[in-house]
Amino acid sequence: MSTVDLHTLTGAYALHALSDDERGEFERHAADCEACTQEALELSETAARLGLAVSAASPAALKSKVMRRITTVRQDSPRVVPLTRPPGSGSRSRRLSRWALAACVAGVAAFGGTTVWQYDRAQDANEQARQSEQRTDAIASVLAASDARTKSAELADGARGTVVVSKSRDEAVFIAAGMAAPPSGKVYQLWFNDAGTMRSAGLMDSHRTAEAVLLEGAVDEASGMGITVEPAGGSAEPTSDPIALMTFPA
Structure with missing residues (x-):
């Protein structure tokens, strides 16, 4: 990316709209470019203030409503396709069924472990997001204060x-x-x-x-x-x- 292009990224950088590679390249450029550093800083402050001007708090009952609907809305049942068994395949089918059952049990066990891991990761991500949101709200409140x-x-x-x-x-x-x-x-x-x-x-x-x-x-x-x-x-x-x-x- 050319230096001219980098000069145009101050707005996208202030709004966190750059990829990791673009952000790294811009930050290296900004370290030696006082104009871009100052412009990105001013745009970040302005974006925080403008965001508060149009922000709206979610209704207090929204979360409880969503959680209540989750317990009442039924998932679609899986579609079952009937299987036809050719003549003389009974014993072979039973052997295959035992193998299939064993594979399913192993798969369920593995999936169960994966599910627990994914749940833990999701919980960690949710907590990090909640903390990040709280920090952002607190910062925005200071920037938007009438006596700031x-x-x-x-x-x-x-x-x-x-x-x-x-x-x-x-x-x-x-x-x-x-x-x-x-x-x-x-x-x-x-x-x-x-x-x-x-x-x-x-x-x-x-x-x-x-x-x-x-x-x-x-x-x-x-x-x-x-x-x-x-x-x-x-x-x-x-x-x-x-x-x-x-x-x-x-």
Whole structure:
């Protein structure tokens, strides 16, 4: 893909409409292109606000209605085709039936194991989706708050960060673009700056160069935030000098 083409992908990137390969290629390009980084960041913020303008909550009774219908709607019965047996095939059919029965039992056992595995995977996926939806809703609520205040700054290696603070919600969101991957076995950790004392505010995704993160915990009297490089899993307190410090908007 040419550089000209990559310049046109900021909108699709902001809406998460790129394939994994395209996203990776765009993020590598954006790391060296300040214009694309800034445009993608602004489009992401705008998309979040516009999404809230047309969003509508599902009726409270919708889930119970769907679950109730599941128990009352009958599945279609399988179509049965009668089989005709040629003369003299009785003993052979009985032998084949025993083999078929054994195969069916083995198949059912295997299918049962597969079903349990698929169910567990589905449950995990549903839980991940639920958590992701909750995080997205929380981030969108901060961005759309009537008292939301925004401040942006250049970070290390050409990255850019924007922090959005809502005093009414006592929450803050950090939006990063063009972040370099942390060293192997390390992770970026966010911190509230409480008059010089750093209070953990959560971890960033090590596999993403652009991300919106709801800072964990209340803003309280924090005057800003910082980012450090910590061992995987994070630390109780910073173990390295901040790679970035940002003051909160007034």
